[in-house]
Amino acid sequence: MTSVLYxxxxxxxxxxxxxxxxxxxxxxxxxxxxxxxxxxDHGQLEWSLWKxxxxxDAWSTYLLPGLANTLKAAALAMVIxxxxxxxxxxxxxxxxxxxxxxAGVIVExxxxxxxxxxxxxxxxxxxxxxxxxxxxxxxxxxxxxLVLYNASVLAEVVRAGILSLPKGQSxxxxxxxxxxxxxxxxxxxxxxxxxxxxxxxxxxxxxxxDTALGGAVLAFAELLSARGTLSANYANTIPSFIVVALIYxxxxxxxxxxxxxxxxxxxxxxxxxxxxxxAPGGAEEPVGEPGVAKTDDGRAV
Numbered sequence: 001m002t003s004v005l006y007x008x009x010x011x012x013x014x015x016x017x018x019x020x021x022x023x024x025x026x027x028x029x030x031x032x033x034x035x036x037x038x039x040x041d042h043g044q045l046e047w048s049l050w051k052x053x054x055x056x057d058a059w060s061t062y063l064l065p066g067l068a069n070t071l072k073a074a075a076l077a078m079v080i081x082x083x084x085x086x087x088x089x090x091x092x093x094x095x096x097x098x099x100x101x102x103a104g105v106i107v108e109x110x111x112x113x114x115x116x117x118x119x120x121x122x123x124x125x126x127x128x129x130x131x132x133x134x135x136x137x138x139x140x141x142x143x144x145x146l147v148l149y150n151a152s153v154l155a156e157v158v159r160a161g162i163l164s165l166p167k168g169q170s171x172x173x174x175x176x177x178x179x180x181x182x183x184x185x186x187x188x189x190x191x192x193x194x195x196x197x198x199x200x201x202x203x204x205x206x207x208x209x210d211t212a213l214g215g216a217v218l219a220f221a222e223l224l225s226a227r228g229t230l231s232a233n234y235a236n237t238i239p240s241f242i243v244v245a246l247i248y249x250x251x252x253x254x255x256x257x258x259x260x261x262x263x264x265x266x267x268x269x270x271x272x273x274x275x276x277x278x279a280p281g282g283a284e285e286p287v288g289e290p291g292v293a294k295t296d297d298g299r300a301v
Contacts, residue, residue: 039238049236053243058230066215066226067247073139073222074208077146081207082200084147085154090184092159103155111152116213119145123218138221142214150207157203161196162188194266201259205252223247 009017039045052058091103110118123141126132132140165188173183215225223244231240 044238049234049239052230052234052236053239058234062226062230063223063244063247066221066223069139069220070208070211070222071251073142073146073211073214073220074204076143077150077207077211078204080143080147081151081154084151086158086189088151088155089158089162092155093162095180107152107155109152110148111156113149115145115149115210116217117145118148119214119218121145122148138214138218141218142211142220142222145214146207146210150203153203154200157196157199158192161192161199164195165191194263197259197263197266201256204255204259208251208255209248 036045043049088103088107091099092107094100094103119141122144123137126137126140127134162184169187169191170183173187178186211220211222212224214220215222215228219225227240227244231237234240
């Protein structure tokens with residue numbers, strides 16, 4: 001079957017694709033076998049190293065509390081950074097220079113600073129004030145750094161998503177009398193969400209992973225930091241890294257799967273939207289059927 005975008009593979013191309021797939025699977029199997037052999041030679045496959053993960057103590061004492069802190073910091077950063085990024089992204093498109101220029105300066109400033117530096121700065125700032133206790137200071141510092149950096153990145157994603165729409169969308173909105181705010185909220189933003197979703201999800205995945213920086217430098221008890229404590233007690237460094245890596249993979253896979261489902265649903269909703277008229281006799285007909293002119297009683301001319 002031939003598409004507008006590509007030609008369907010022929011018999012030779014199909015055989016070549018099957019060959020490439022077989023070669024890849026063989027190389028993958030050899031790589032897994034080599035990795036397991038190396039781990040076995042170094043004693044990393046012994047049951048005593050993996051046994052703690054089959055018991056409840058390792059999970060209830062170390063991994064699950066660390067996972068809860070990771071999700072808490074990531075959720076707070078997402079909830080704050082998403083609307084903040086949308087606000088600054090829209091502000092960068094403003095016709096008013098006094099709005100557009102400061103928004104651009106703020107976005108470019110925080111986008112240029114490493115997120116780890118923002119976390120350290122926020123932690124030092126909170127340490128010099130009495131408003132934040134030492135118990136929650138690492139969480140506040142991690143969330144602050146994540147929000148400042150990712151909101152500036154999301155602002156660029158929003159701006160690029162809106163600019164990717166045809167100019168005819170905003171011109172049509174002006175033609176029917178919509179104000180700038182109405183055009184943005186009712187016409188441009190809803191249409192640009194679908195285009196922005198892949199980049200938005202990628203940045204949300206980055207937020208989840210960057211919470212580990214707080215555990216590395218700010219003693220924030222997140223998942224990776226909890227792994228270090230568990231490894232020190234059970235002396236299973238490599239197995240603990242593998243288990244925590246799998247947890248991160250599952251978290252990000254859930255996030256990307258949900259985003260893919262949401263994107264498909266939004267695209268289907270756009271395709272199914274359309275005005276419908278009721279023809280004489282109760283039959284529904286689409287408005288403006290191209291290429292067919294009709295009289296008032298519904299008969300084709």
